[in-house]
Amino acid sequence: MKISVQVNEGPYQHQASDSAYNFVKAALEKGHEIFRVFFYHDGVNNGTRLATPPQDDRNVQQRWSDLSKEHELDLVICVAAAQRRGIVDDGEAERNGKDATNIMDGFRISGLGQLIEAGVQSDRLVVFGD
C-alpha cells in the first residue's frame, strides 16, 4: 500500500517526530511504499544538518537522513515554513540572499502542492504532531 506521512512538530519538541519515524520504519519493514514524508510547520526543523544532540541521545535529523538513503525516501520540507524558520538549501540561499545553507542530506524544499499530491497519490495519509 502507498502511504504518506505528514510531520507537524519539530524534533525534541514532544514526540511526533519519533512516532512518525517509528511508523515509517515499521511500514517499510512490512513492505509498504512510503510515497512521501512532508514536513510542515515546526516539522521543518527535522531537516537541519547543523544540530548536535548529546552523543547518548538519538539524532532525529540524522536518523531521517539515514532512513531516506536506505529506502530512497522523498523527504519534503514546506518552503514557506522553512523560510520562516531558517531552513535553507542552495536555491533558497540564492533566492533570499542568505550566506549559508543548513539543509540535511536527503531532504528537499518544495511547496504545499507536494502535500496535496501526496494525499491524492497515496492510499493513506497519516498526520503526526500538534
Next chain:
Amino acid sequence: MLHIVNKSPFEKDSFTSCMAHAAESSTVLLIEDGVYAALKGSSVEDQLSRAKVVALQSDVAARGIEGNLVDGIDLIDYPDFVDLVANGDGVQSWV
C-alpha cells in the same frame, strides 16, 4: 475508520472530540500523551466504551501506566499500528 489521538485528555479536548464523533465501529488509537485517556478512574473513563480503543504499548510503558489502564484496552506495537492504517478504510489524526 482509524482515529489517532496523541494528546492527553487533561491537556486538550481532542480525545473528547474524537470520541464524540467516532462511529461505534471505528478504532481509536491512543499514542504519545494520548495514552493517558486509558487511565482507570479518570474523568474521561466513561467515554472509552463508545468505540474500540487501543493504545501504543511503547508509549504506555514509557509513562509507567501499564498497571493502571481500564480493562479491555488492547496494547499494540508499531507493526500493528501500520496494519490498522492499512486495513481500515481511512485514518484521521485528532491533532
